[in-house]
Amino acid sequence: MNQNCNIPDHETDVEFLCTNEQCKDFRVFCFKCLQNEKHNTHIKDVQKIKDFGRQQINKSDEDLIFDLEKMIDHIYQLFFTLKEELKFGCQISEEELNGLNLNQLNDLLCSKIKFRKEKQSLISMxxxxxxxxxxTIYTGLNEFSQQQFDRPVKKVKQEMKTLKYELIDTIQDEQINSFAFNxxxxxxxxxxxxxxxQVFEFKKGQLKMIQQLNFHKKSIYCQYFMKxxxxxxxxxxxxxxxxxxxxDNQKWDIKQRLEGHQGGINCLLMNRNEDLxxxxxxxxxIKFWIKDNDLWECSQTIGGHSSFVSSISLxxxxxxxxxxxxxxxxxxHQYDQEQKMWMVFQIIKIKQWGRRLCFINDQILVFQPxxxxxxxxxxxxxxxxxxVKTKEVIVGVGSERKKNRGCFWFFPQQYVQQKQIVLNKNGCCVNLIKKVENDEFATIQSIDFQTKVIFGRMTDDGEYLITWDDRSGSIQIRKYVD
Structure with a gap:
């Protein structure tokens, strides 16, 4: 840190800081201050400034997080038990019901009515x-946020309150699993x-169907439009x-059908030269296909996963x-130039699996558990x-009545370089996440569809976002507004 110590005769750069709660001295200081025995009584709380930014979580914080996780697990268990009791409380089989006399039946009805009233009262409490x-949690989060330094993420949230994607058109249609733009x-x-x-003409956010194709026997899972x-x-x-x-007749037709996979095709992508x-x-x-005499053939197949492959990115x-x-x-997976083959380079073990990830550049990739x-x-x-995992970005998950259902297939994660926006589907939400300076990220918009069955894509320039969801049963077209 190229700043002089605030003690005039020291005239040297500061390089240490103190995190002791009872310390009364100035917390940022130089080596001469340390030699003069400042902060000597709590030297264990002194560290170099360069290490402060990447400071690891301490034991006290670990204990707090562990206690919080225990509380969450306990609450979840109690809620699950209560849910089961409410679901099956006072249930009686038809055989048992037929065996009751009038007094017993009357008592059962009274019991059920009482149970219903108590249930409503309990749910209200x-x-x-x-x-x-x-x-309380929101209050705490806001207090934490206010105590943070004025970082780029905080700035971008303030400056981009008006930046969003606005709905401009809705078209009723049957379920569409994938979209691709030229x-x-x-x-x-x-x-x-x-x-x-279906092939559509897309002009200023307006769709016009121009051709229908029937090249497959079952559902379409993914698509890629060549550039x-x-x-x-x-x-x-x-x-x-x-x-x-x-x-030649300006009609779309099939040129080649590739076979070789033994399961449904989840993801498709090409390199920039479009020869891979x-x-x-x-x-x-994962299969790699190359062109030979204008036809495609499989050049390599790699494994490594023990379940379906949900997402890939170059x-x-x-x-x-x-x-x-x-x-x-x-x-x-890394390409070996000498052997001309793709090989597993790194295995990252994760606690919670996910369906979506993508590279931002050569140094950064993002993953949604x-x-x-x-x-x-x-x-x-x-x-x-x-x-290595370096940070987490808060994103929306949305709301849906079917709470136990997991996220839904397809809708690949997408990074739009021109707008520096990550399109991230998570649960019932479609999140727009802005990449800002110093490789920070900030969620600028979360669209809650109130259903997990959402599919979508952005145009390559990030001007339009198109989705289909089963709650509205329609294609929705949104336009970028700044």
Whole structure:
């Protein structure tokens, strides 16, 4: 830290700080201060400034977090027990009911009415207590936030209150599992649960269907629109990949069908040159396809996961591929130039599996664990060249009546470089997360669809966000507003 000590005759840079709660001296000081025995009575609370930013969580904080987790688990267990009691309280079989005399039946009815009144009273009490607890937590979070330094994340939240995606159109349609746009967003393809594909003209946020295709036997899971040519890919539950092109009659047709996976195709992506296609599947495998005489053929198949592969992403240099699965692993695959093969470079063990991740650049990747209100940030360590988790970003999870249902398939995570925004579907929410200076991230908008069954995509320039959800039963088009 290139700032002189505030004691005039020292004339040297400060390099230490003190975190002792009872300390009355100035907390930032130089080596000469230390030699003069300042802070000598609590030297254990003195540390170098350069170590303060990456300070690890201490034992006291660990104990507090452990106690909090115990309380949460205990509350959850009590709520689960109460839920079961409310669900099955005063239940009686038809056989038992037929065996009751009139007095017993009357007593049963009185008991049920009393139980109903007590149940309503109990729920009301719990609701008030829950509201108080939520308010207390929010108060605490706000106090913590106010005590933080004026960091870039705080600035971006203040400066970007008006930045959001506004709904401009709604179109009723059947379930669409995937969307893909061409480079200038003049065309969009939609892959339907019913197995059909529809090609739309997309102009100023308005959709016009121009062709329907039936190249698959089962549901479409994922799509990719090529940027260098008039072509797109679709992956299906029928275990095949269709490569489509625009023929001489300006109609979309199938050029090649790729087979080889033994499960539904979950993800498709290509490199910038569009001479490498990567697919992942329910069969736990990732396949690499290359062009040979204008036709695609599989050049390599890699494993490593013990469950379906839910997401894949290439880094900027395109020499690393990241993947995640229900097996609670994130795998970093690296291309070996000498052997001309992709190989597992790093295995990251995670506590909670997730369906979505993506590279931001060569140094950063983001991962969304299942049923969590935080998106995890992993950064490349400059020394050992491995990715390590460095921070978490608060994201919305939304609300839904079917509380126990997990997140839903598809809707890949997407980083829009032009707007520096991460599109992150989590639970019932679609989160827009801004990357700001110093590699910080801030959630600028969370759209609660009140259902987990949401699918969507952004245009490559980030101007439009398109979604389909089963609650509205419609395509929703949102436009970027600054």
């Amino acid at each position: 719990i609701s008030k207590s829950a509201e108080y607890m939520i308010e 480079q200038d967003a003049s065309l969009m393809v939609g892959g339907y649960e019913s197995s059909k594909i 260098k040519s008039d072509g797109f890919l679709s992956g299906s539950c029928d275990k095949t990949i269709s490569i489509c092109y625009l023929n 296609l990567i697919s992942s599947s329910d069969d736990m495998l 880094n900027t240099t395109e020499n690393q591929l990241v993947s995640c699965s229900k097996d609670s692993q994130i795998l970093i 299942e049923k969590r209100e935080q998106m995890h940030i992993y950064q490349l360590d400059s020394i050992d060249k491995y990715f």
